[in-house]
Amino acid sequence: MGRPLRADAERSVRAILEAAERVLAEDPGASMEQIAEAAGVARTTVHRRFTSRQTLIEALAVSAKRQLMEAVEDAHLDTAPPLVALHRVTANTLRIKSVWRFTLGHPLADTPLTAMIWSEINDGALEFLARAQREGLLAPDADLVWVRRVYYALVDEALHGSGADQDPDQVRKNADALATLIVDTLLRGVGLQG
Template sequence: MGRALRADAERSVRAILEAAERVLAQDAGASMEQIAEAAGLTRITVHRRFANRQALLEALAVSAKQQLIEAIEDARPDAAPALVALYRVTANTLRVKSTWRFTLGHATPHTETAAALWDDINARTLRLLARAQGEGLIAPDADLKWTRQVYIALLSEAINRPDGDQDPDALANLVIDTLLHGAGPHD
């Protein structure tokens, strides 16, 4: 979809992506026809926008990752103290992840575009963690790539928590507290 879409086509694509996310979260094997029905569109319209299921999954991956980048940008991670920025990025990320549970929770082959977006997300996360390290929130000798992996795992665990609070702000507190202090006693 290299060129800009007309407003009605853009609405159709958005409706298809939203419906696909909902339907696939319930049934990962759902058909294009089921997705079309959930979007209130014909199967032909869905196939006009997405040639096949793989193209739809790729569009979901790109859209979800673009929203993650927007969530990170909205948190203004370079303008606030690292702890505030880390909290804001975490809460915003959890909001996006709760909307895109299927897409962000399932490994799908990355297109070049999706892979580039993921690389950008990883780079932004590393920059924020480096700021946190520079401000003394993270040990000076901590491996930041490992810390990023732990952070991502904590985000996934928080969003998939079967019981307890699903409020993104409360979960962000839990993630940040666990990342920075672990499960040990607090001084």
């Protein structure tokens, strides 16, 4: 990897990535010029930082997956009480996924690095579910791979219910209430609360 970016170049890259996510979420076919305009930078600046549309999408993917990993880590899945950790990771995930609607659902955003991050997230989810099961939050006979799939589906439904994306600002504002609904729904199906 090259030398670190200067502070102004780093701000420029961040502005481009944020604008690209917003613009592409509204219009997946948007041009690099439209992204540059939304970022408030020259088209040449976008092309200097990202040599192609695919390079930009891959940079978006890395940024999104890293933020998702940070949100998961912030939930302290290995040390917090399982119910607290489950609620926190759910609310954190909803907040991040509502910001990265385009990138986290785009197949061209998959790279070896993002696949590695996603694999870590998936493995960590199973480790957490195993701990939650050992500590009595989940039924002893629950299939943890199935529980993970159902959990991911519930999160996805909260973000994209009825086939239409929920308003990202509303998701972020209501993340705790949505997390409670998701956790309650999950635990009534596979927990001891059933």
